[in-house]
Amino acid sequence: MEVSVTVNGTGRSADVEPRTLLVHYLRDDLGLTGTNIGCDTSSCGACTVLVDGRSAKSCTLLAAQVDGAEVTTIEGLATADGLHPMQQAFHECHALQCGYCTPGMVMAAVSLVDEYDDLDAAGVRVGLEGNLCRCTGYQNIVRAVLAASE
Amino acid sequence: MIPAAVDYVRADSVEAAIAALVEHGDEAKLLAGGQSLLPLMRLRLATPTVLVDVGRATDLAGISVEGDTVSIGALTTHSTLEHSAELAVACPLLAHVASVVGDPAVRHRGTLGGSVAHADPASDLPAAVLALGGTLVVAGPGGTREVAATDFFTGFLESVLGVDEVLTEVRVPVSTGGWSYQKFNRRAQDWAIVGVVVAEGGAGVSLVNMASTPMRATAVEAAVAGGASATDAAAGAADGTEPPTDNQADGAYREHLARVLTARALTAAGR
Numbered sequence: 001m002e003v004s005v006t007v008n009g010t011g012r013s014a015d016v017e018p019r020t021l022l023v024h025y026l027r028d029d030l031g032l033t034g035t036n037i038g039c040d041t042s043s044c045g046a047c048t049v050l051v052d053g054r055s056a057k058s059c060t061l062l063a064a065q066v067d068g069a070e071v072t073t074i075e076g077l078a079t080a081d082g083l084h085p086m087q088q089a090f091h092e093c094h095a096l097q098c099g100y101c102t103p104g105m106v107m108a109a110v111s112l113v114d115e116y117d118d119l120d121a122a123g124v125r126v127g128l129e130g131n132l133c134r135c136t137g138y139q140n141i142v143r144a145v146l147a148a149s150e
Numbered sequence: 151m152i153p154a155a156v157d158y159v160r161a162d163s164v165e166a167a168i169a170a171l172v173e174h175g176d177e178a179k180l181l182a183g184g185q186s187l188l189p190l191m192r193l194r195l196a197t198p199t200v201l202v203d204v205g206r207a208t209d210l211a212g213i214s215v216e217g218d219t220v221s222i223g224a225l226t227t228h229s230t231l232e233h234s235a236e237l238a239v240a241c242p243l244l245a246h247v248a249s250v251v252g253d254p255a256v257r258h259r260g261t262l263g264g265s266v267a268h269a270d271p272a273s274d275l276p277a278a279v280l281a282l283g284g285t286l287v288v289a290g291p292g293g294t295r296e297v298a299a300t301d302f303f304t305g306f307l308e309s310v311l312g313v314d315e316v317l318t319e320v321r322v323p324v325s326t327g328g329w330s331y332q333k334f335n336r337r338a339q340d341w342a343i344v345g346v347v348v349a350e351g352g353a354g355v356s357l358v359n360m361a362s363t364p365m366r367a368t369a370v371e372a373a374v375a376g377g378a379s380a381t382d383a384a385a386g387a388a389d390g391t392e393p394p395t396d397n398q399a400d401g402a403y404r405e406h407l408a409r410v411l412t413a414r415a416l417t418a419a420g421r
Contacts, residue, residue: 017155019152019153019156021188021192024152040151041193042188042189045255048255054229056258057259059192062158065181065184111255112254115229115233130255131253
């Protein structure tokens with residue numbers, strides 16, 4: 001079936017099987033490999049993207065479900081002027097070590113800051129509970145999200 | 151993993167969804183937000199041959215309050231419930247329970263109707279609807295019927311929904327009396343090992359993950375009605391339950407949790 005999605009502001013289209021997950025559509029059909037696959041059980045959040053501006057786990061969506069929607073991946077955050085403020089904050093606060101969870105973590109954080117006002121450290125921790133980091137720990141991630149939310 | 155091969159039908163109205171279900175029978179499965187179904191399909195624990203995607207049936211979304219009743223379209227997401235100013239006034243319990251489902255990404259896609267229809271005894275929202283004494287509106291080829299939440303759940307992941315029926319709306323009474331949801335788990339974003347919902351100061355009490363369906367704690371409700379204290383009423387929280395044993399907890403521990411959490415919930419609800 002034909003699935004058309006506006007990805008990072010550009011109309012994209014591909015002929016895929018109905019069972020195709022959004023993450024595979026992004027990576028395999030559109031070549032956008034910045035979105036990672038982690039757990040395959042909807043737990044880790046490595047595959048988080050924005051669908052119509054809100055975070056979603058792209059391993060838990062069929063591409064068919066977002067036909068006609070706007071999807072933003074990590075590749076769509078930076079502009080010609082530089083990194084997105086959330087990316088910049090992750091950079092400055094050293095909120096990553098191996099970097100595998102980072103694209104999903106950044107996308108979830110962008111959505112979180114947009115969705116919730118007056119976030120504090122506890123709110124960031126709860127808000128990112130669907131995103132797992134297995135190496136650097138969460139201390140600097142929380143610092144980065146708070147820095148970017150100011 | 152990747153789901154098994156499946157055909158896909160997009161149904162942008164209740165009518166179209168029912169027509170597709172009539173055509174494909176029990177080989178078909180309704181897809182709403184997909185936050186419960188797709189994980190099962192990825193593990194191939196569910197292998198429907200046709201998916202009927204109602205995710206964009208706009209006639210199924212929205213919250214309205216009329217008189218003593220809150221009507222919520224089945225496609226209303228957990229996130230919408232969580233942030234609804236109207237629901238925060240009319241039924242804060244339901245808004246709160248929606249806010250502790252999964253994580254934000256799950257709540258952006260998951261729907262109230264999908265969660266109720268999935269009928270998972272470990273889910274938060276079915277138990278909340280049960281404690282509130284809600285009603286489910288079900289549409290099928292023959293028309294619409296209303297089912298009391300107490301009659302809706304029939305077994306593990308099973309309900310009275312026919313293969314050609316669609317849950318279209320969840321109705322709960324306006325409920326501003328004392329409430330609490332005590333969700334006990336050991337890892338963030340997990341399902342409750344045990345959960346207890348208290349509505350209206352203990353007039354409605356339901357249990358999460360204490361049987362093959364979400365269930366009312368009728369002994370607790372009766373004790374509350376009879377004037378018992380929170381602690382005394384909570385002593386009967388495990389009566390009539392059949393808690394599962396799994397890697398998280400055995401049945402006896404769940405029974406203990408049910409009593410402890412019920413006492414906390416009743417106290418928090420002002421009992």
